[in-house]
Amino acid sequence: MTIRNDATRLTIRARDRRKPRSLVARQGQVLLDADLDAQSRHLLDRVETATDDMVGSAGYLVVPAGSDAFAVTPAATPDACGIGTGHGYLGGWLVENTTEHCLLKNQPHPRPETEPKGPVLLALKALVRYVDPVEEPAFADPALGDAQAAGRALVDWQVFPFAPEGGWGADLACATANPDWQKLVKPSSGTLTVLPDQMPAAADPCSLVPQGGYSEPENLLFRIEVHGGIPRKDHPDADGPRYGMDGLTVKVSRRNASVLAGIVKVDGTTLTVEPPALDPLNWFAAGAHAEIVSIHDDVDPRKAAQQERLFQIARATDTAVTLESAATGLAASIKDDPAGWYLRLWDALPDGTGRATAKPAADDPRLSEPIPVGDGLAVRLGGGADDVFRRGDHWTFAARADGSIDWPKDKAEPPHGPQIRYAPLATLDPAAEAPSTHDCRVPAAALTDRxxxxxxxxxxxxxxxxxxxxxxxxxxxxxxxxxxxxxxxxxxxxxxxxxxxxxxxxxxxxxxxxxxxxxxxxxxxxxxxxxxxxxxxxxxxxxxxxxxxxxxxxxxxxxxxxxxxxxTAAGTSYRPGRCDLLQQTTTVQEALDLLCTNLGGPTEPETLRLTSIRLLDNQGDEVDLLAKDLILNGLQVRYDAFAAGIALSTALPTEAARLECTPEPFDPIVEVEVDLPYPATDPDKLYWERASGNVDGFGGIFAPFGFQRMRLDGTVRVTDEGEPGLFWSPSRMATMFLETAPRHQWGHRVVDPQEEVERSGWKGSEVRPILCRLRVRSAHVWSLDPKTDRRIYLNAEHLGVSAHSTGRELLVSHRDPQRAADLDLFFYLNLD
Incomplete structure (x- = not known):
């Protein structure tokens, strides 16, 4: 349970905002419990600030290097994941796991959930919790008899699975940038203001009027605590719901909710408690309210938020407290095992109820209407449109017998507690063949490490x-x-x-x-x-x-x-200078090899060289398959890209030279072939389906399983106008075949009998770009050397390079050393 000891005061608002170094007692002066509490806080501030400065990693758990502390062992479901023993540091806090063989389902505050099954983040929630001597009898000294003893402040924790509503996206990556994670860890933004009653104006200057403000003759420590409300659906609730101000319920205690008794027996709604009453004026009494609480409620308030646990007291003795009949169901659920359950005292509000509900003020919806808490005091909640409250958020203030309260006048303050911190421990992917985790902890080496x-x-x-x-x-x-x-x-x-x-x-x-x-x-x-x-x-x-x-x-x-x-020369980089021949080389070895192949070569080319390869369609568009001295193998073009023909240009020895070859139009000097899916006809599809399976259309071949090469019909001629070279023209039917490709889909389309083919189970396959081959027989393409009158043949076999266009280019300047070699180029026809 978060800090609920009956201290003199918990909040001290000094004018100097720097943290005091220590408490300094004065000779002969009173030493208060508040002074002792403040001294421990001064020391903790110093230790935790230094620890955070030295090993802190904001929002992450820091562990000693090599430590298994809070290391997650993967499992198929989150509840079965292991949690390593040891200690770590979270924002300077020392967080310890001393449980051997610790799993999420048996950790000190268990999380038995097996959902979600997809990728999740296993997160650590830590908070400062007050352990009352009622919970831990070892804190009380038997030598003092029934005297009440001081409790202890403990950094408590729980590991829980977290997955955002919208999923993680592409990468889990410890999740700290995820919007839902940021909402989860963001502190409560709601506020509270304490409003003392105002002194009424005097109607008669000779008459005394009641003094405003706190009206009790004793010193008390008030506690206002969030009890419940309307959950906000736009905030994650993995560790408990978040509430808005409208509809929020609060409860009040005049002794910081410090009266606690353990439940040892349940009989209907009568609860036998221990220890018994020590002070009848500070004990459960009829008309007040009692809350049935668990040691898990502060760390994991989900069950407490779903099930009402605050009830009015009907009767009370030193050892037994009888609650109203509404407590029957909850009392019955703990009857067989009351260990770990306690009864906490809360005061009744002026209207006799145990909780008050906030309503937006008519003049300012960002604030609530004042909520009377008795003794001349009221409180007002606020926070604006993005107000966020958690169950257990609380505020404390001291009220003194002189009528004063320890609260800045008209000032709204965020919750004084509980102090909560979060850290991602590991990402878990239980859906993989072997469940795996990614460790999100931050290891820190010791200063004395080697x-x-x-x-x-x-x-x-x-x-x-x-x-x-x-x-x-x-x-x-x-x-x-x-x-x-x-x-x-x-x-x-x-x-x-x-x-x-x-x-x-x-x-x-x-x-x-x-x-x-x-x-x-x-x-x-x-x-x-x-x-x-x-x-x-x-x-x-x-x-x-x-x-x-x-x-x-x-x-x-x-x-x-x-x-x-x-x-080595192959491992030494080379940066080409002004030498055009070496522009494409990147290592010394490549440059030397290229120079070697060109040593002693003629000043004029011994072979004809291709200068352009253009695909022409009927709309006047062109696709050049030779760009920047690169033949673009593997390029994807439109299905009708060469419906008007293919033009191949060559470089001749001199301007006066021309191509001397005279091919017949039907000679296969230029061949254009396409790889069609096989089978491509309906009868062939039926044959292969039936021959490979059964007559009912199941179990046989139902999609193309190969390709058949088909040479397109066309004619070739030598061109002298413009750039000399060759021009291949498709026949009329070949042009129609290309232009109607979206209809026949290269043979994928089922035409007739459609019903019979489809009934056979033929499903076909995805229509992919088809391979098209362009071949030029170089031995039939030649010119005459003007000096020797010898034939110069086309050399179209070029060497490959690794460039960025298609990754399969051929470099025109890197030719095979033989005098004549065929061009074998491929590209793809795409229906898109």
């Missing part, structure tokens, strides 16, 4: 020696072990091969997947070793790792990775 630091030797490169063998690196690999700024001598550093690495030698000893080498640091904390790498593997980087190990060989932290490589 640390392995890099000191030099990484990234070396050496020439590869002929014949292979191990080659020593010129620089030694150096690491240091430090504790803060102090070197650690005698620390053990182990050198090993990383996973999937290459064996090497460290200090002359082989390091591979089995063997490693250990050495100790010197007086300066340094460890330096010689490293030799294998010259037989110049194709990849070589790596070795160093890790700090304990005396038992256990790693203390992550390893440091060292990388080395051999310098």
């Amino acid at each position: 640390t392995l630091l890099y000191r030099g030797g990484d990234g070396q490169q050496i020439p590869a020696q002929a014949g292979g063998g191990l080659v020593p690196l010129p620089g030694r690999l150096r690491v240091a072990v430090m504790r803060g700024r102090t070197p650690v001598a005698g620390a053990t550093v182990t050198w090993s091969m990383p996973e999937a690495g290459i064996p090497s030698q460290v200090n002359g000893s082989t390091v591979n997947g089995v063997d490693s080498l250990s050495c100790e640091t010197d007086a300066q904390g340094l460890c330096a070793v010689d490293w030799a790498i294998d010259a037989g593997r110049t194709d990849t980087d070589h790596q070795v790792q160093a890790v700090l190990t304990s005396t038992t060989g256990t790693p203390e932290g992550p390893p440091l990775l060292f990388t080395a490589a051999f310098r």
Whole structure:
């Protein structure tokens, strides 16, 4: 239960907003309980502020490095997930889990839910809870008999599953940026103002009038606490509902709700309690109200919010409290096991009820109408349109016998408690083949931990020696072990091969997947070793790792990775200058190879070169399959992109030269082929379905399973006008075949008999772009060399590169060295 001790006062509003360093008692002066409470808070403020500054990570749980504290063990459902024992720090608070074999369903405040089954965030909720000696008898000293003892403040906690209403989106990522998570962890924004009664105006100057304000002759600590309300549907309720101001219910106690008794027996609505009454004036009495509470209510108020637990007292003795008949159902539910249930005293409001309901004020809907709480006092709730209250939100103020109250005049304050903090622990994906988690805790190293630091030797490169063998690196690999700024001598550093690495030698000893080498640091904390790498593997980087190990060989932290490589022409980058020939090369090896192929070559081309490949449609649009000296293999074009023909242009030796070849129109110098899905005709579809299955249309082939190549009908001619080259024209029927492709869908469409094919079970498949091949027989395309009168043939076999257009381009300037080679180009026809 959140702080409910009957203290002198809990809130001290000093004019200086800085936190006091300590309490200073005065000689001969009274030392109040409030002073002792304040001293403990001063010390806690100092400790928790320093802890948060040193290890704090806002909104996350910080744990000692290597600790299993609150580590989540995945399971198929959230309730079965494990929670590691140990301690961590949340905003400076020390949060402890001392429960062995702890699961969500048996943690100190259990969460047995198995929903949701999708990806969830397992979150930690921590709050400051007051443990009364009634709950923990060990806090009372038997030597004092029945004297009441002080309780203890405890940082209590619960781990619960959380999933937002709209889902997580693409990435769970510990969820702290999710709007629903931010609403969940945001503090309550509702406010409360204490309004003392005003002194009425005097009608007769000779008459005394009642004084306004607090009217009781005793010093009391009032507590106003949120009891319930209308849940807000726009806020998550994983750890309890959030309420708006309108319809909010509050309850009141004049002793900070500090009167608590344990329930030991239930008989109807009569509850036998322990300990018995010590002060009849401060005990359960007829007309007051009692709340049946559980030790779980403060941490997880969901059940308390769903089930009414505050009832009026009908009768009371020192050891038994009889509640109104409305408590019958709840009393019966705890009859068989009353352990962990308690009875808490609340005062009746002036109208005799145990709770008051807030209503918006007529003059300002952001505030409630004043709510009388008795003794000359009233309270007013507020918060505006985005007011948020939680069950258990409370305010305390001291009322003194002189008629004063410890509350700033007309000031609205947010709840004084409970203090609640949240942190994501882990994301859980129980739907995977093996449930998995992502740890959201933040590990923190101790100031005295040893640390392995890099000191030099990484990234070396050496020439590869002929014949292979191990080659020593010129620089030694150096690491240091430090504790803060102090070197650690005698620390053990182990050198090993990383996973999937290459064996090497460290200090002359082989390091591979089995063997490693250990050495100790010197007086300066340094460890330096010689490293030799294998010259037989110049194709990849070589790596070795160093890790700090304990005396038992256990790693203390992550390893440091060292990388080395051999310098080769293929591994050395090259930046082309003004040489056009080398513009596409990126390494020295590529540049050397290209220069070698061009050494001693003629000044004039020995082959004809393609300069453009254009697809022409009947709307006058063109698609160029040769752009920036790249032949664009794999390009997707419209289905009728070449319904008007394909033009191929060539570069001739001189301006006066022309193509000398004279093909017949029907010669297959230019071939255009398409890969149609097979089977493509209705009879073929029926045949393969029936031949592979049964006559009822089940179990057979019901979709295309291959392709059949078809050469399109067309004619070819040599063109001399404009750019010289070849022009392929499709026949009239071939043009119609291309232009009607959306209707026949390359053979996917079922035409006739439609009913028979569909009844057979034929479903077809998704219509994908079809492959189209363009081939030019280069041996039939030639010109004459004007100097030698020898034929110069088309060389259309080009070499591939990796560019950004299609990823399958051919570079026109990189040709095959043979004199003539065919062009074999492919692209795709798309129905979109």
